[in-house]
Amino acid sequence: MSCRYRLTWRHQGHGCHGWLVQARTLEATGAYRILRRIAPLPLETQVPRDQTRVGLFLDLETTGLNPACHEIIEFGMVPFVYTLDGRILGTLPAFNRLREPSKPIPPEITTLTGITQEMVARKTIVPEEVAQFAAQAALIVAHNARFDRLFAERFWEGFSTLPWACSMEDVPWQAEGYEGRSLGYLVMQAGWFFDGHRAADDCLAGVTLLSTRLPKTQTPALSALLQEARQPRWQIWAENAPFDLKDTLKARGYRWNDGTDGRPKAWFTEVSQAQKEDEQHFLKTEIYLREVALLTREITAWDRFSARA
Numbered sequence: 623m624s625c626r627y628r629l630t631w632r633h634q635g636h637g638c639h640g641w642l643v644q645a646r647t648l649e650a651t652g653a654y655r656i657l658r659r660i661a662p663l664p665l666e667t668q669v670p671r672d673q674t675r676v677g678l679f680l681d682l683e684t685t686g687l688n689p690a691c692h693e694i695i696e697f698g699m700v701p702f703v704y705t706l707d708g709r710i711l712g713t714l715p716a717f718n719r720l721r722e723p724s725k726p727i728p729p730e731i732t733t734l735t736g737i738t739q740e741m742v743a744r745k746t747i748v749p750e751e752v753a754q755f756a757a758q759a760a761l762i763v764a765h766n767a768r769f770d771r772l773f774a775e776r777f778w779e780g781f782s783t784l785p786w787a788c789s790m791e792d793v794p795w796q797a798e799g800y801e802g803r804s805l806g807y808l809v810m811q812a813g814w815f816f817d818g819h820r821a822a823d824d825c826l827a828g829v830t831l832l833s834t835r836l837p838k839t840q841t842p843a844l845s846a847l848l849q850e851a852r853q854p855r856w857q858i859w860a861e862n863a864p865f866d867l868k869d870t871l872k873a874r875g876y877r878w879n880d881g882t883d884g885r886p887k888a889w890f891t892e893v894s895q896a897q898k899e900d901e902q903h904f905l906k907t908e909i910y911l912r913e914v915a916l917l918t919r920e921i922t923a924w925d926r927f928s929a930r931a
Contacts, residue, residue: 655813656813657810657813657814657815658813658814658815659814659815659816660809660814660815660816660823660826660827660830661826662712662713662716662826663702663710663712663713663829663830663833664712665703665711665712665713665714666703666711666712667711669705669711673705673706674703674704674705674706674711675703675704675705675706675760675761676701676702676703676704676714676758676759676760677701677702677703677704677759677760677761677762677763678699678700678701678702678756678758678759678761678762678763679699679700679701679702679763679764679789679825679826679828679829679832680698680699680762680763680764680770680774680825681698681699681764681765681770681821681822681824681825681828682694682696682697682698682769682770682773682774682821683695683696683698683731683735683737683819683820683821684731684773685723685725685727685728685731686728686731687769689772689773689776692773693721693723693724693725694721694723694747694773694777695720695721695722695723695727695731695735695737695742696718696719696720696721696735696737696742696820696821697717697718697719697721697747697752697777697821698716698717698718698820698821698822698823698824698825699716699717699718699752699755699756699822699825700713700714700716700717700822700825700826700828700829701713701714701715701716701758701759702714702829702832704844707845708841708842708844708845708846708847708848708849709842709844709845710829710832710833710842710844713826713829716822716825716826717752717755717822718821718822719745719747719751720737720741720742720745720747721742721745721746721747722742722743722744722745722746723742726739727739727742734819735819735820736819736820737820747777749777749778752777752778753778753780756778756780756781756784759784760785761784761785761786761787761848761851761923762774762781762784762785762786762787763786763787763788763789763828763832763847764786764788764789764828765788765789765790765805765824765828766788766790767786767787767788767790767791767926767927768788768791768927771786771927771928772927772928772929775928775929782928782930783924784924785851785922785923785924786851786923786924786926786927786928787847787848787850787851787923788847788927789805789828789831789832789843789847790803790805791803792846792847792850792851793832793836793843793846793847793850794836794846795808797838798836798837798838798839799837799838805818805824805827805828805831806818806827808831809827809830809831812830812831812834813834814827814830814831831843832844832847851923852923853894853895854895854920854921854922855892855893855894855895855920855921855922855926856892856893856894856895856898856918856919856920856921857890857891857892857918857919857921857931858890858891858892858893858898858901858902858905858916858917858918859886859888859889859890859916859917859918859919860876860888860889860890860891860905860909860916861886861888861916861917862888863888863889863905863909863910864909864910867909868889870908870909871889871891871909872889874891874904875891876889876890876891877889877890877891883929886917892921892926898918902916902918
């Protein structure tokens, strides 16, 4: 029985070439896998400026999951320059700030993030500083944008005027052979490692992940994300669906909305234009068992993942 080992190393400057040769030799045996530490990506400047955009990878650490009652304790953003076809040219200096919440940080949050009450004492983040930094962005990306966008928009309303994409949902990781969607798992599968659960580190890991080529299609992950983000999607609401079929809806990916946000109190899903007709057919034939007028709504990157969507 053969054993497989995972080796990691850090770039030390001198002797780095020797390490690379040894790493490639080990990987060539098929018995070892080498993980590289994530680092800022050097910026390529050969591409004309009018063919590039600046994206902003955003990550927040918070005191909990509910933006209505929990608070941001760390704000991380890493700008990256990319071409319109989805090739990342490099990263720019990061934004990383700590913030003291109005209530003590829960112990479980400190365990998860490593952020203590002492670290955030007397630290503040002003919306104007965030606004100035985010002004360069043509696109905001987060890994689980459904979480980060809600907190970000409450902190600075300007985030509501920018298009968003999600590196977890908008890249076909499963179809490309990945078994999970967590940032740490995906990064490891792509051949990297990093110190997770601190905002700026997570941002840099996300940019690096988007810069890699997907194993089956061999296209940059960012290219797949942009293609998905540029396509309008449709929300389909299953209002007054039979209660005993809620598990069927949930298994199909429907989410429950309790109605407190002004939207219907009902199960709903989000599908592409190509899937819209099939999803409506499913509801009429499998859930309602009759012809029914379904509530649908077009969603774009400007309101997707927000409370408005």
